[in-house]
Amino acid sequence: MPVYCITGTNRGIGLEFVRQLAQSPDNTIIAAIRSLSSDLTELKAAASASTHILECDTGNVTSIHAFVKSAAQILGENQKIDFLFNSAAVNLKSSQSSLNLGVDELHTQLSINVLGPAKTVELFLDAGLLSQNVRVLNMTSGLASLQLTAGGSGRKCAGYSISKVALNMLTVHQSDDLRKRLPGAVVIVLDPGWVKTRMGGAGAQSEVSDAVGDVLKVVHGLKDEDNGAFFHHTGEKIPW
Numbered sequence: 001m002p003v004y005c006i007t008g009t010n011r012g013i014g015l016e017f018v019r020q021l022a023q024s025p026d027n028t029i030i031a032a033i034r035s036l037s038s039d040l041t042e043l044k045a046a047a048s049a050s051t052h053i054l055e056c057d058t059g060n061v062t063s064i065h066a067f068v069k070s071a072a073q074i075l076g077e078n079q080k081i082d083f084l085f086n087s088a089a090v091n092l093k094s095s096q097s098s099l100n101l102g103v104d105e106l107h108t109q110l111s112i113n114v115l116g117p118a119k120t121v122e123l124f125l126d127a128g129l130l131s132q133n134v135r136v137l138n139m140t141s142g143l144a145s146l147q148l149t150a151g152g153s154g155r156k157c158a159g160y161s162i163s164k165v166a167l168n169m170l171t172v173h174q175s176d177d178l179r180k181r182l183p184g185a186v187v188i189v190l191d192p193g194w195v196k197t198r199m200g201g202a203g204a205q206s207e208v209s210d211a212v213g214d215v216l217k218v219v220h221g222l223k224d225e226d227n228g229a230f231f232h233h234t235g236e237k238i239p240w
């Protein structure tokens with residue numbers, strides 16, 4: 001009876017995770033959303049009887065604390081999180097380059113895209129809610145590959161890509177730090193590809209259902225030695 005915890009589930013890739021995972025009644029799903037006052041029609045339609053919708057603003061540490069407390073009440077003594085998907089993120093002002101970065105935009109992106117996943121993992125760990133073999137998926141972007149970007153591909157969305165590079169480094173740290181507490185833990189970053197969501201836009205390459213199907217295949221096939229790796233949704237490794 002695996003337990004999944006996913007952030008940013010009211011739309012996009014997070015919503016599709018819920019939709020696909022809810023097909024199995026064996027899965028317990030904690031579906032986090034930024035605000036309970038959002039339109040939850042699609043999420044409620046996708047949810048199963050064992051899906052729990054909770055509020056978590058990943059840009060706000062107080063909200064993450066409250067989320068972990070609510071999740072603890074739902075999971076009780078016997079259930080722990082087997083899969084933690086940090087999917088919530090923002091890409092603000094993608095037109096900004098390295099020469100006109102917005103101070104507020106960069107702070108907000110670092111707060112939601114980096115500190116959010118950091119504190120979510122930290123607080124769930126401290127609450128004793130991560131299973132011994134937990135799989136943590138930090139959703140990154142191909143734009144966070146220094147090697148690919150330096151090689152000329154996709155030099156855009158400066159602030160967002162900087163925040164995702166920081167998320168990649170967070171993941172490298174988490175993959176080691178978490179192992180010291182949970183020897184079977186595997187933490188990865190994964191690029192879902194260019195996906196048709198509000199962030200990806202209608203002109204993106206992949207349907208969200210295909211991208212999420214691919215991501216779930218990668219996550220379900222993770223081995224011990226994959227800890228700390230940077231994956232493409234196809235299962236190939238991406239150069240840092």
Ligand SMILES: NC(=O)c1ccc[n+]([C@@H]2O[C@H](COP(=O)([O-])OP(=O)(O)OC[C@H]3O[C@@H](n4cnc5c(N)ncnc54)[C@H](OP(=O)(O)O)[C@@H]3O)[C@@H](O)[C@H]2O)c1
Pocket residue numbers: 007008009010011012013014033034035038056057058059060086087088089090112139140141142191192193194195196197198199200201204
């Ligand atoms: N789509 C792509 O082409 C693509 C490519 C590479 C990587 N990714 C990554 O894939 C992940 C999912 O992206 P997506 O395409 O599904 O994006 P999306 O359609 O823009 O959805 C983003 C989700 O994150 C939530 N979110 C934003 N700020 C939040 C906050 N402070 N607290 C909690 N939730 C918050 C949003 O909730 P609200 O509706 O409440 O704002 C929404 O549910 C992200 O990490 C993104 O960087 C996407």
